[in-house]
Amino acid sequence: MEGLVSLRATLPSFAHRPNRFSVRRSIPMDLHIRNLGPFASSSIRAQQLESEDSSATVAPVTVPEEDALKVKEWEVGMFQDEVAASQGIRIRRRPWTGPPLHYVGPFEFRLQNEGNTPRNILEEIIWHKDKEVAKFRERRSLSVLNKELENAPPTRDFIGALKAANMRTGMPGLIAEVKKASPSRGILREDFDPVEIAQAYERGGAACLSVLTDEKYFKGSFENLELIRKAGVKCPLLCKEFVVDAWQIYNARAKGADAILLIAAVLPDLDIKYMSKICKLLGLAALVEVHDEREMDRVLGIDGIELIGINNRNLETFEVDISNTKRLLEGERGQRIREKDIIVVGESGLFTPDDIAFVQDAGVRAVLVGESIVKQSDPGKGITGLFGKDISS
């Protein structure tokens, strides 16, 4: 093995794009180390220096163009993750694949298992979504979607509907969720007819509806969204997705959505900016969801955000605490929100009229509710129970 270093390295925990190494087979050692970016100065280089062969020199080998491109791609991926981490985003993006122990040509990389295994349910969902969207994009390109949108009917005013309901009832406008199941609660309703539930919500006084479109974890679908839209339901519809790619926004619009969810725990600031601009361009409202003070401050720093959801459920641990809504609206944050005339939606874990009163006192003008109403035999009556009064007229 003259001229080559046998390398056994334990990469630091942010090495979650391990299979990117697999493209380096014919890359010479000096380039290899240079392109490892932060790794170069950490464990790999250290271990290289410690290795018995560290005095060996590397014969220059030409790098196939394709490999060099892949290395660049890998670097960009690393950079994105570093930017996300610097904004406090703990959700890492999907590694390209690859087993925990990876052999690369004459080099052997022992990658920490955690780099290849999602650390919590949200991360698992996001990694799955990355793969799913890549597949969908191959089937329907953005230009095909764009063509479809040329003839799409106009969107309905999601935020306007929430404001109008708030004015009409003096209570938070309701976004009622068409939700069959969730990873934390399992199946919520066996006899699940999305259109019937949507119509019952509308009769019961919901201002808007939220339709889960994730199939794997929430047993939802885009078909449900389309069915509800085509059934003549007038409430504006929120596409409840895990958006990781702008393609999904175009797709949601093509399937009849009037609004879409953007999760700050997943998306770096630049993505939120860029995606909320795309929403505006397409006539969709963007509901930007936050869960803690840091996420709230990030989102308040972005111009043009009109609708913020405070999730009372931590999507990494599933813990629900409705005082989260109150905490994030206290003091200066609440002040800034009022100044910017942002509508805040209290999300998750709302079951009783007291819960509604609690988040309303905290400052929300809208609520997003699933479980407590979808489980009722008549979800419309469920709304009356939740608000403690009939809000249908």
Ligand SMILES: O=P(O)(O)OC[C@@H](O)[C@@H](O)c1c[nH]c2ccccc12
């Ligand atoms: O069923 P609940 O506890 O009333 O929650 C509804 C809604 O807030 C929840 O489904 C939700 C809020 N944010 C999300 C993001 C992804 C999936 C689901 C959600």
